[in-house]
Amino acid sequence: MALILVNFNTAGQDLSPYIRVGESTKSIQEVTKEVIQTLKDNSFTVLGAYNPSNKSSLTVVAFTRTDLKNTVVKVKDRGALAAAMKIGLVQKNGKITISYTNPDYILRAYLPINYNTYKSVFEKFSADLKTTFAPLGNEFIPFGGTVKADKLAKYHYKIMMPYFTDPVELKEFESFEEGIETITKNLEAKKGNTVKVYRIVYKNEKVAVFGVGLLNKEEGEPHFLPKIGEDHVAALPYEIILQGNQATMLHGKYRIALHWPNLTMGTFMKIMSTPGDIEDALESLCE
Secondary structure, three states, rough: HHHHHHHOOOOOOOEEEEEEEEEEEOOOOHHHHHHHHHHHOOOOOEEEEEEEOOOOOEEEEEEEEHHHHHHHHOOOOOHHHHHOOOEEEEEEOOEEEEEEEOHHHHHHHHOOOOHHHHHHHHHHHHHHHHHHHHOOOOOOEEEEOOEEHHHHHOOOOOOOOOOOOOEEEEOOOOOOOHHHHHHHHHHOOOOOHHEEEEEEEEEOOOOOEEEEOOOOOOOHHHHHHHHHOOHHHHHHHHHHHHHHHHHEOOOOOHHHHHHHHOOOOHHHHHOOHHHHHHHHHHOOOOO
């Protein structure tokens, strides 16, 4: 029996996309300040924060740390997407629920064949996060559905659905610099009801990641988030990644399913237009 359990806990372990830290009765503004200060006090870099769907009851804080940021960029196929982790705050019934993206889940998915190469860095990052957030809550309960650890590298929702390795091409620029300039300018202008949440630029590697809030009422977060579940708010914001002169994004049918793995097909059908809507919004930021 022990041998079966050991085997289950390695290759067959169930992982969830989020970790619930706990609840607070303070205001969402107070909790946001606490979260940001806690991250800074523990050598994490706060990248940005915003209110998904433009709702004051939802807040996301994006953050990274030097070791994570400098490791993931070594993975050439969009590894830099894994540089930003997120904390989600959801106000409901007078309480704020605090959660964060589970690094073990995200990193296995976004660094498919490279996770084990840098496993020690990632495990330390994950352990340090738990220590860092301990003053904010003591639950540390995984939630949001489950996927087997060894399935995340080749995750897809259903047969014929896209994988991590099936990105959507948004634009080919003349140069990396032109790409940075164009996307930054459009985000500053809040084109298409978007908002810049964060930007990570690796000048030497010519890689940049933009975290983009999608605030369009008919086609963005206000449309799709209530239908698929605001408790998973740490899934946001969506990203554009620029590598060299190529701007791409993860396919909506992959990225949404990865962050909401327990979605039923019926619920997925309710946001059928969303992957295309997101592509249109991010494509417009590249024009």
